[in-house]
Amino acid sequence: MRLLLIGYPLGHSMSPWIHQQFISQHQLNASYHLKEIKPDQFAQTIAALKQSGIDGFNVTIPYKEKIIDYLDDMDETAKRIGAVNTVVCKDGKWSGYNTDGAGYLASLKQHFPDALHSDTRILIIGAGGASRGIVFALLNEPFQSLTVTNRTEARAQTLVEQLESDRLITVQSITEAEHNLKKFDLIINTTSVGMDPQSDELPLDLAQLQPQAIVSDIVYKPLKTKFLTEAESIGGQIHYGHEMLINQAKLSFQLWTGKITDLTPILPEYTKKIK
Ligand code: ATR
Incomplete structure (x- = not known):
């Protein structure tokens, strides 16, 4: 073969x-x-x-x-x-x-078997190809709400419209999502922010993170991104991308x-x- x-x-x-x-x-x-x-x-x-x-x-x-x-x-x-x-x-x-979205889900479930249930409020950061794969895979899972945020908000809007789903799926600006961060139980970074070791940029400010929240990053080089380091320092549970x-x-x-x-x-x- x-x-x-x-x-x-x-x-x-x-x-x-x-x-x-x-x-x-x-x-x-x-x-x-x-x-x-x-x-x-x-x-x-x-x-x-x-x-x-x-x-x-x-x-x-x-x-x-x-x-x-x-x-x-x-x-x-x-x-x-x-x-x-x-x-x-x-x-x-x-x-x-x-198989990208299903691969992500399998990894999440292996590390956090209870992450997805009917009360889970999910925040997805990013609206590119990787985000689409993960969002589509999540549509077959239990959750209470799914929110997509992206630097270019219109792209998040387009992604959500293409889902044609009757579940609770909304778009928030990055600023809104940062402000509402306490209301999310699972936060997934699907953007490439974090890949550049020279940059201090975060895909989203985590100051308002709910301490028990799961924070997941699909970037795996470096394995522990600044986003995950920051999440852990606030008490978040972290899920690596590799x-x-x-x-x-x-x-x-x-x-x-x-x-x-x-x-x-x-x-x-x-x-x-x-x-
Ligand atoms: P992929 O297939 O890996 O998802 P992509 O389709 O190019 O790649 O999407 C990249 C994602 O990372 C997008 O959500 C992009 O935001 P924009 O739609 O605003 O471009 C996001 N992204 C990339 N670099 C970024 C940065 N420096 N800050 C914020 N978001 C960034």
């Missing part, structure tokens, strides 16, 4: 290591390689891949939307998110899926192979590598 990750630039990706652990656990005859594709070579490289008899691949930045034009079908989640991170190739037919990636990978692997991987023996070394 031949598996790939396509994207540009790929740099130092953890995915080959992760999938090699999965392959070993199930004793499969399979490989997972990086395939960096320059934007001006995308169409021709994808055409060549179609001919090559590949079994599946992951898609990352900047191709999660672009790949859609080359697929034969998509599952409901990927359709609604409008982005694909996993492609299954079978009998010449390419099918698109998105296990979203390995859970998303587990779900992709399951789509390709039908195998369910036990992450328990892999997580200690994975976490060490991320640090």
Whole structure:
């Protein structure tokens, strides 16, 4: 079985290591390689891949939307998110899926099994692709309310309108959300703020945080972002971003192979590598 990750630039990706652990656990005859594709070579490289008899691949930045034009079908989640991170190739037919949101949820539930219930008030920061994946996954879960805030408020508004959900989902400006912070039990940063180690910027001021609240950051480089450090100093319970990636990978692997991987023996070394 031949598996790939396509994207540009790929740099130092953890995915080959992760999938090699999965392959070993199930004793499969399979490989997972990086395939960096320059934007001006995308169409021709994808055409060549179609001919090559590949079994599946992951898609990352900047191709999660672009790949859609080359697929034969998509599952409901990927359709609604409008982005694909996993492609299954079978009998010449390419099918698109998105496991990012489900990967996030799996990680959250492993660390905070009681986080989501009918009284949970959720605040999502960010309205980009990552936010969409997580919000769509959350729609299948119990919660009391879901609020989206974003630097560009109009984008949050568009995201919420596209959900077409009859549940309590609203938009607040960053300032409003900061002011109302005590009213949230689960706060999720889906923005890239925190990735730049030189910057002191936070996606949101946490001064009004309710001490028992769960604060989750999908940024995992650095593993403990300034946002999480700040949340912890106020008494918040923190949820790190790195296990979203390995859970998303587990779900992709399951789509390709039908195998369910036990992450328990892999997580200690994975976490060490991320640090
Ligand atoms: P991704 O697919 O990773 O979500 P994206 O679609 O480019 O990437 O979205 C990035 C998100 O991070 C957006 O919510 C963006 O806010 P804007 O919509 O206002 O651009 C947010 N973001 C990125 N840099 C930011 C910054 N410096 N401050 C606040 N928000 C930021």
